Amino acid sequence: MTSAPPHPAAAESQAPHPAAATTLTLRHTLPDGVTLAAADGRLFLRTDTASAPLGSADPVLAEAMTRFASGLDRTAAEESLLDDPDPVLCAHRLARFNRLAGALSGLLRRHFDLGGTELIQAAPMTGAAPAAPADLADSTPIRLSRAAFLHAVGGRTVVDSAFTTSAVVLTDPRVTALLGALATAAPLARHVADQSLLPEPAARDLVRWLAAYGLVVAADEEESGGARFAEDTGVLGQWSPVDLLMHTRSRLGWQNTPYGATFRLLGEVEPQPAVRPPHTGRTVALYRPAELRLAPDEPRFSEILEARQSIRSYGPAGPTVRRLGEFLFRTARTRARFGPYPERQMPYEAADRPSPSGGGSQDLEVYVTAHRVEGLERAVYHYDAWRHVLVEVCAEAATVDAMLAAATLSKGGETPDAVLTVTSRFSRLAWKYERIAYATTLRNVGALYQTFYLVATAMGLAPCGLGGGDSALVARAIGVDPFEEGAVGDFALGSLPTGALLDAERDRATSGDPRWQGGQAPEWCQVRRTVIAAPDASGTA
Template sequence: MRPGNPWPEVEYLVGFRDDVRVEFDATSVNLTTSVSTFAVRLPEGRVRDALAALADDLVPTDKALNELGPAERVQFQRLLGRIGRLLVYGVLIGGRELIRFEHTAQDVGSKAETVQPDDLVKLSRFALCRSRSGMLVLESPLAKVRVLLVHRAARELVASLADVQRVDDIAESAGGDLAVAEVCALLGVLVGAGFVEVRPAGEDFDGEEDPVLRQWDFHDLLFHSRVRSGRFDEPLGGVFPHKGKIAPRPAVKPVPDGPSVELYRPSLEDVTQRDPGLTAALEGRRSFRSYGEQPLTAEQIGEFLYRVARVRTHFVPAAGGEPGGEIVSRPYPTGGSAFELELYLTIQRCAGVDPGIYYYDPVGHRLVLVNDDPQDRRAMLEVASVSTSREADPDVLVTMTSRFQRLSWKYRGMAYATTLRHTGVLYQTMYLVATAMGMAPCGLGIGDSDMSARVLGLDYLQESSVGDFILGSRPPGDPGIWDQEQGWEWVNDPEWAAWAGSVLRRH
């Protein structure tokens, strides 16, 4: 980044990041990081010399450009634009380097803003301050750069911005460490980069935030910026960050000890003969929060779990094979055949299965009792009921947990996002199977991961809940959720849903 310079005390430096290895040969330069190599064709000459200087130390940008001719300046600036993520930019104010910038996106175009001594400033609510590689840094999903707080004065200034402050008050509280002009210059750089908000004297911050930003929670926008490429510069995807250092988790979870209930195994012929078909299940899918008088049966639970989540195949590499090669297959898809999701059933009412909390063994196709405490069972069901605004008192609660390291051993930057994608896929699979079987399904949006980890006997950081789904027997009659008298407006062939309803009633 090369911001504007509203204050004469500001000077900009540029150099390579510490984690970049620079190697020159006769006609090119290779820039290598832990995850990639960038090769630039660059023969001998002053542009090559200027680039080599950046490998030794941070140098003033003006000095680097002044030693080049007009055409060479253009070439050098274009080159810096191409390798921006490999560079670090220092900001000197009053002769001291206070902060550094690292690009986290390709198209960085921010410039410093002019900040006056009587302006009001505060840290953006989207700004994140954390430790990274031994340095305190500022990051934000609104910014395309990372700020390294290299000087104590910069760290103290950032710490003072938790609440609205006048700029000259910040300078006064700095005890002379930063003059007012220096504070204005530093804040101007941080405002331009998107980390600090500013208002003229006499204005306030109440109700001023952009209505789009007001509808973003901090953690949601940060999550969005980190799990897809574009605004973050760290490794993303299947880079196997722990290969050779940590053993991968097994594809099949060891079954916990406890009394077990063998489940009914449906036959393929029976299922295909009575199945209503994919279109009927899709069009007839509904969410139910009330149930029929008769409970679900152990046979129905057995068929549902067999069709939704059983392990179908198991591949184990030969001795000496590549670590992480063990995979399984289940009826729903996952990235890399990870199948990190596990199912636990909290059963309140089911003919043939005693109330309790069970683990579903997807290989042995059985339920294993992991907790028979009535209070824990009630606590699990209570959270599920609250998620439905207490419309439902679930007969069966299916808790989906993730064995996180099954994904994070292979994926960097997207492991948790991937497990949430898998959870959504499993929700849809459960909805379709439950609909085809004439059950009453409902996916839930809220759960208590901490409480469920305790109840299920899990380590919160290794395996905890990421989704919840409730089941029961379907109540009599049509739910009528698309009743036009209630305001529903039919569009795009509503007869599909009507047809599906009639098909499902016959099944």
């Protein structure tokens, strides 16, 4: 089997140059599957399914543009337009070439070569690609951006950052080594001199281009403690690299990679069922309320909403398993499962619960760590939302203690009567969504938190959403691979405190506090003095 001969433009671009061994050369190519084609004196941008006109172009200009967009050095492409004896025509062609090259700049990939070997490749995703390398003096302190990270994509090493709008591929391992050395801040000249893998002129130019792409940063000024970088101060300094990456990659505007409901695994992996396969273990039947309303005189929705607050202390006795069952029924039960409906763009089974969920995925599961629940042994249980039962998954005292301790550390104060750990069956979302699967899980958690808060408030329970938890501990407790089903939320629940403790919880912010400032209708929340009330003997608030 013989290989196809190289494209003439590519071969031309790789021809030896006097300075090829020490300096970078730049060439451009269109993305795979995109070509330029000329017809009837016009130039077109074409893919397998579409064609876009770029305007008029005589055969000479069309050939120059096609070769330029296939890897020919830009200077060589421009020189091919100057062979005509008519200087006016040459000037017209050159001006038209520059306009077309500018129009394509947001599409063209850039290849930075050294002696015919590609070092890096950069493809614009959103926004304009840098027109020139960064203007860095040899004395300027530089370093790798703290937001930069390396990862493998399709067998290639990609360096990415929340601050770049181009995809930069490291096609030569010498560049990867150079980036590793840039982790420490030092003058550009020192970084260039300390590395020995690339010629100094090429290394200097490469670092300047990486700075233009936002992957290398330059110091604003020198301080007594060293160089100061803008990304470490002000607004940017308040972002962690992980948060920056998730924010920019789960929203449109920074990348042009597939986004949203692409169903990327359709036909490759079967979607998980809407209802989780049941755990094996001791089953605890739960109370199922017969009436929609909590009580004939239950508070109105607006009163419950205004009364909602976090409560971190508890009453002398914990809630009963009956009240826990009613709480779970009203907040997290599965009301129905339905689908798949391919004709509605829903080729998977969905579910319906009181709390909303992206795409009807209902990826979330609830586990209860019971500490002080009357009628329920101290253990970790899975809430089977389809059957409305608890299934014991762990009764080991040390694990139960650790689950409660982690929640107490997050919340502060007393140990909750029960801890609700929210997990996600991640592939329920990852099967359908690209780039936003985990962000959608967190949105689902937020919606469930609010449902927990409102129902707990209406039922006279003490709710408190927690800011974090121990995912590794949860994985051990429930016996599931944390990348298949992992913890994404934690919620403390208990009985309402009484007497002075209850008054203190309801009146934590009052107009008499000089550090408290009212906004819009703050008096509405005073309804909590009547809505948040300990239940009577019948179990109603």
